[in-house]
Amino acid sequence: MLRYNPTLSAAVRLLLPLCLLGFAFDGCWNGPHAVAADVQIMAAMDRDPQRELPARQRYFAPQLKSLWVAALGQPDTELQLQAAQTIARAHQLGMSGLEDAIEPLMMRLGQTNLHPLVRVACASALVALDARVAAPQLFDHWQTAENDLAAVVEPALARWKYEPIRKVWRNRLQDPQSRGSRLRYAMTGLAIFEDKGCVARLLEMVQEPLEMTVRLRAAEALAELRHEGLETTARRLMAAADVPPRLERLLAVTLLKHHRGGVTQELLLEMTGPREEPVVAARALSRLFDLDPDAAARIARETISSPDARLRLMSIPMLETLADETAVHLLTEVLDDRHPQIRLASRQGLLRLTQAEKHLDAVVRERTVEMLGTDRWRGQEQAIVLLVTLQHRQSAGRLVQLLDAPFPAVFRAAAWGLRELSVPGAFPAMLRKAEREVAAGLVTDMDREIDVQVSYLMEAFGLAGYRQAEPLMRKCIPKKFTMGSEVRAAAIWALGHLYAGQTPRELSAMLLDRLNDRGSNAMMDLPAEEVADESRPEVTGLSGPGMESMYAEVERVRCMCAVSLGRMGMKTMVEDIRKHYSGTTGSALDFACAWSLQQLTGEPLPPPEKVQRALSNWFLEPLEP
Template sequence: MFVGIASFDVVRMKTSQRVGDQEERLMLRDQQVFPVAARLLLTLCLVGIVLETHGSWSGAVAAEMQVGAAMDRDPERQLPARQRYFSPQLKSLWVAALGRPDTELQLQAAQTIARAHHLGMPGLEDAIEPLMTRLGQTNVHPLVREACANALVALDARQAAPLLFHHWRNSENDLAALVEPALARWRYEPIRKVWRNRLQDSQSGGSRLRYAMAGLAMLEDEVSGTRLLEMVQQPLGMPVRLRAAQALAELRRQDLETTARRLMADANIPARLGRLLAVTLLKHHRGAEAQKLLLEMTGPREDPVVAVRALSRLFDLDPGAAARIARETISSPDARLRSMSIPILETRADATTVRLLVAVLDDRHPRIRQVAREGLLRLVEAEKSLDGVVRERTVEMLGTDRWRGQEQAIILLVALQHRQSAGRLVQLLDAPSPNVFRTAAWGLRELRVPGALPAMLRKAEREVEAGLVTDMDLEVDVQVSYLMEAFGLAAYRPAEPLMRKCIPKKFTMGSEVRAAAIWSLGHLYAGQTPRELSAMLLDRLHDSGSNATMDLPAEEVTDESRPEVTGLGGPGMESMYAEVERVRCMCAVSLGRMGMKTMVEDIRKHYSGTTGAALDFACGWALQQLTGEPLPRPENVRQSLSNWFLEPLEP
């Protein structure tokens, strides 16, 4: 995993997402292969998997589409891997506690073994036999018995199935929730008869009936199909009928079309329930009749829950028909239906699909519009002839005043390297939405259009001058930092005076702007060893706050009391606080990039010889550039888990 040096950008980006309407997180996932990606993405939409990743479908495109600071990738820092560490003595202690006569020790030991296994502790299979021994003893407290059963299930102890089955039938506690799903997963044959009998018992209900239906489906018990079919059609509670339909769909993968049609037409049950039962029964069905029924359940007036399932199955059977339906469902009020329509539409690479997906760039749900943008990139990749249409439609969206669409359009046009949009991006530097003006600055940095640099400089000058007087807004800080990086990457000399203004410590000025300005000066003077400038940067690097505490009470010298956080900065206040670490890091990086070999020993004062901390990495990288000494690889961080109920005196 690679990250930038002391990066605050992710935090800033998350903060900015509060702008505008409160936005629902959508359950989608990016995939890499087209059109197989569409099918996988569609499946994830249906089951509702939530991802909080910033990954993309293609490594190359992902690198272009990550909105973030360039100084976080130059130089690139590899974080140390974190490894969980469990003392080798823990297991023997817990097993010993399990064998003690004290009930509390037994209970805690069994619970801890299950918890440690969940956290990734290896070698706990050795505890299976002691757990089975304790579970098999007489006069065991019911809570201990339940904890032992839970630990055995967590350890996937299939050899304990007979013992669990016995105690499940005779225990004072209800172990069904623990034992029955495990026995079904292990395909434990003796429980089949119990589940069959429960299915026939008209008094059965609740969770036990659900376990029986699910278990018989996993055991592929075709004999139960007749009873399940009866339960689907009987006037039972909706949860029971739906569970029965799910189990029946797994057991009978054909010849249920007639039943589905009857349920859809039955006036004696709610229409929504009848159609939901019908689409559930057709989960694995094929053929013309099944497709016809599925088409009937994907209309514009259909209940979204039914339509999502029907459209998913229809896509498996007839992608063309599903794509025609998706052209309507892409504008559905239901977020799940809109989200699953995107990968279906991608299978039809034409101008109509482009038009529909570009409109979704302005969707009110952030993940939907992100996936629509990535879908458009996949279309261009799969069908080069659509490149012009995608650009044209995206530029139209950029020209609107819809901030969601503008933000996604910028990212998409940058990925396509559409430099003709630079003029509009300059205009959007003053957009009312932080999402837009920040992304516009990032886009201009990535497109590197020389003609836009003067206007970018004027914008940066206005914001920096304001920041010298009043506290700079967080979003403006990020925006102007992107502009500063653009000047450095373009070696834009007219911006140098502005960059130099950002070197002195000024807490009303944003720390990102100052760090980016110093980073860019390193690019402007790469290999040129400027003495005056390097002395200014070295002064900032040395400012570690030796006089920061002065006469302040100890409780006031905290991160929360820093002027850039509280807004209490004023004339002379800067000297009371240490320099921001982000700025110090970029000073070290720029000194290394400028080739200041006379400052090697000064830089070494701030280097511990490892690269775990951000400043250590920056100084180590600078020394590597100046002396050629290798940058040590980050050592893995051993994260020792503690606070167990029983631990060794020495880890």
């Protein structure tokens, strides 16, 4: 007897519609450089201090609407076409007040001898504006126009439930000459109208030798209109042998979309077998889960290893309802799935199990540790994230080993995990790893992935107050192009934590030098007395002669210098920091300086300003914004 968990079931049911929507597979089957979908593997210095990003708003010049409406009234066909298309596009992009264009669009649509392209553009704009008042006019033009208006007008009239079109659709359904998209529009529209009078004809069309797209649309419409009594038809379709069986079975499972009862469940079970077409099995399994979660969960034990990614993803929430060791075992196996969405879903499912079923916590940890011990990089990455989320500190030893893993996704996650777990016994090994990479970075260009990894280690040292790493951190302060900018920024940020509130004079001078470094050309613009004043160590240049001194310091590094100076309490440098602050927090450097000044002087942080992004490149724009 399966153990059904109603709490989990309510949560996981919400996931199934997303599973049925399918995946965007482009770019998903990537190699070992892939990053798990929602993993918050990020720099600690990006959260400390926490920067509230300014709200971004699209800005539309107020003169645009009047210009486009005026263009719509011009005799030139090209202007009319561009104006109607632009009004629709601007509305979709969020421009408000375009309801004022409805009447001019209707007037243009009512013009005699209107160019067909302009007619379609005006109709499309009215539909985009949800101009229900234009329904009678659209209906009249649609009846007299060519087929080009059907795709625009018919779905809109169905959505608006414009009653006069119902009779047209009924007649079209009965006409044996009706074909293609217009027939499909009629079936969909009548289903939206909940027109029970077309049920008999739809049932005939499902079973007639018509185009498969027409039959499938008929089945979809019929399923919305009839929630019972179609089991016999479904069984007959499943048994058909005169056409490719998968097509008939797809029709059968579509008919049962809202059906209930023992016969329905029996048919659905038959369509979830291992040899079933995935598109059929996915629909059948989804409906079966609604009717009988236990039965669906039993099938999910098999479909979790299906070649079809959609079926595997659907199986995860079903297995969660089992809430037993078998489910944990199956879910930990798909932590290594090739599809990133499935890896993510399985990790989240395991986490939900530990939260809802305390007796499974130890089993989840044990199985996840086993995955961590394999050489399967996808599973290792997800196992790290899950174990760190569970604060499984016993995994620190394995994470240290994985710092030298061959795949960036794994060694980055391992460094992040060690930072989050902060196990004292792991710090010596972490320091040795960081020392090796920094030594190499002083000689040759540091790889970007290594740069990120070592930056997490630097952050770990700073957060834990690990003083043994201070000499290494100091090596990262001078500007060195071969050294990764993330490592340098993280080292400076970590030094700020080591010396929080201690006002170290020599170290602060080094950091201020980095903050002031805008390159040798920029230094020429500074007053000579500031550049040459050796009595103030905080403005004494540390960069020696050479090419590097010609280029400005990396902004990321400058930001962390400002943050650390504020954290260390260097009140003597307030005016030096203020030179780099514009008075707003629009840029990262401005925010860092503002935060630093807040720590040193108590000045409040200015609220983030709203950033307006003017949309331009319209076909017609005002000369002055």
